[in-house]
Amino acid sequence: MPAPTSWSPNPPPAPSYDAGPRSTFTNTIRLKLRVPARLRNLELALLVPALGIVAFALVLVQLATSGKTDAGILTLAGLLALLVLAMHVAMRLVAPNADPLILPIITVLNGLGIAEIYRIDISAKLSGWESAGVRQIAWTAMAIVIAIVVIVLIRNHRVLQRYRYIAMFSGILLLILPMLPLIGTTINGARVWISVGPFSFQPGELGKVALAIFFAGYLVTARDSLSMVGRKVLWMTFPRARDLGPILVVFAASMAVLIFQKDLGTSLLYFGLFLVMLYVATGRASWVVLGVGMFLVGAYVAFTTLSYVTGRVNSWLDAFSNANYTAQVNSSYQIVQGIFGLAHGGLIGTGLGLGQPYRTPLARSDFIFSSLGEELGLVGIFAILALYLLFVSRGFRIGFAGEDDFGRLLGVGLAFVVGLQVFIVIGGVTRVIPLTGLTTPFLAAGGSSLVANWIIAALLLRLSDTVRTTPRLVVEP
Template identity: 55%
Template sequence: MATVLPVYPTTRRNVELALVLGAVLIACGAWAVVGLTAEGALPAGLAPYGGGLGALAVVLHLLLRWRAPHADPLLLPVATLLNGLGLVMIHRLDLAEGTGAASRQFVWSALGVAAAGAVVVLVRDHRVLRRYTFTAMVAGLVLLLLPLVPGLGRTINGARIWVGVGDLSFQPGELAKIALAVFFAGYLVVHRDALSLTGTKVLLLRLPRARDLGPILLAWLVSVGVLVLQRDLGTSLLFFGLFVAVLYVSTERVSWIVLGLALFAAGALFAATTMSHVRSRVDAWLHPFEAGNADGGAYQLVQGLYGMANGGLIGTGLDRGRPDIVPYANSDFVYAAFGEELGLVGLFALLLLYVVLVERGMRTAIGVRDGFGKLLAAGLAFSVALQVFVVVGGVTRVIPLTGLTTPFLAAGGSSLVSNWIVVALLLRVSDLARRPAPEVRDGPEPGDTAATQVVRLP
């Protein structure tokens, strides 16, 4: 009789290590190009920067070998490369503006990787998070509304989305999106049958029952409340879009998408007609080159468009453009800065990195075997996709500017830490999704005792 031996899938950890080292080399090469162009010599900070970035990535890689050996091998290299390129552009702008944002961003990078490592080590199984569904809801809402607390919240550039202690400031809404993603996944995995199987069919759509409209109406009201009270269009859009996306994934009903778009359109129309700060952004979007707008509210947008036009197809080269002319080029308009110096080719390369990141997240959602993990991975991946779309759409004048930051690339500690946590959660879910299924025997083998379990993990 032929003997059938079990086949164990490869973990691809060596592939991940090679890609991580390649990502670090690419970022170090870009840093060296900036120094050679600006000063004619290799920059003094190249070794500490490259060594530090490489050490952070390798430590997280080793933690994955230890705690999540079957995790997706592409998520960490892509996040490392994006983080490294963001540091390069922030450093390049530091040389032009005389600031020290790159050193602060590196500190935040270390904190973000440390937070990701903590998630990988402490969260042994992502399904444990389902126990804290409503705790995550409370935490998310508290974080979202924390900037409204007198004495703690700060208003920066017209939006009250920051909390500060002394010279330190943090945007709690970035962490709120993670907590709310956990809540949405935990809530909808329980109630998806009621939301997907009931309702009245009107024309080609099956509309949900009135009592099932509560969650989406609450999400709509909270998102509008954020927009009104905090003057933050970006967080409002991200929060509501995340909820509708997870709702659609859980129910597969197009009616929820249609209803969500209708509610968002109603809220956007209300905001554009009654709120001055939203109306000014819409006006700058529709008429950026009109007299008064180009030198006023649309100045940032116009200068960013001019910079990308100057970059053309292949760009002016690192440190050969003038992205420093654009206000907040290292945060709100870092994508435009890359467009000027790397050109359209460079922008497409960055977008492809985000596509890979989101695609691996969606693949994880498809591959994982529990409903909560599917919704959590899909929600986290979609949050990255939506944030990139909103930022790139605003910079390229597809949609009005919203004030969100480009994940991993833009200067900002809260955004960087939260996105590393998102990657860590996707790694944790992907470990279970790619792990071989348990081997189940039909009966006891010789030598087994009564206490022996019949399920053997490979």
């Protein structure tokens, strides 16, 4: 019979367990709490010099043109800075994991655009609401407020997928609004504006956002039929004839914009957006081959049948000929003046406020890149291009890091539409491609463009907050 166990008033210590899982759990929670704060602190650290660059640019413009500073415009710029900081605070509260580089980048671009527009206004002796710079500040304030609303109201980008058909009808409506007889307005030969009282707006800028949402939602549901079946020709698999419907519809809409609204840039922008999103969704290079071929055929037909397209191509190919330079319609005068302005800037530029950008027509809008190139030089425009490249690359990174197909397509589409628009505009100014009527994102004067591009930035920030990869809990048995 076994001896009874002796009793002790002090029980033995509890068996020790491996603290590995608990330590991993605790460290992961702490890391999750640290990462958002670190991202937002980085954003704030970048916003301070970004706002300083904008303030310095405005002061330089004032000192170079008049030898003194104007407290009025600096006060308005200070109010914009408060709105930017308010957006930063809003992201701390509702989007703590959002990308920390996007807001500082667009702040610098938007601010440099305001400074250059204000500089051209000074040479034209415009003040008050007549000044395009003051109007640009007002539009920027409205755009930032709308961006904050987008960040606060849309807590998850997947909600937008439910409204893809509403986005489709909204995009179509925004496209046809300029064609209405009472509100549609033709400016510089293109009928892409609507006018209500003293205000004018370009609805196609917002249309690109709505169509990007629709394309992303549609391609998520239709990509299987668009990517898995087809006929192989050489090394590429081409889609069936019955699957060509979507690309034919978008191609027809792009050609309608080109023919009826006489807007080559918007036509190329919409079709290029759909083509790239289609390629990302399906992975088929054959879609790109078909799309580029269709657009080249359409462009050739437009060149041979539409006089304004013919004129723009001729002005592009032979801009320095006397016939094109002095032509009454589709003159190359604007292109040549913009090139002379870029050449005058040289390597380091004349300095803000010391150039002559006002000699180029539409120096505030279509040719603001040339205006900035003259006063900031090759170094300055390379810095601006680097900011655009960084913005687009962050957008692509956000899109490809997404865990859902809709988020991937939407992120890539939104980033690509900004990059394509920059290429179309700057390519036209530098004679890489024929000149179009699009505006340089965030830089050029124009309220509709500002609002649309700030919405794009807000959606990318929301996407980056939703899809950012965070460390997972690792709990071992």
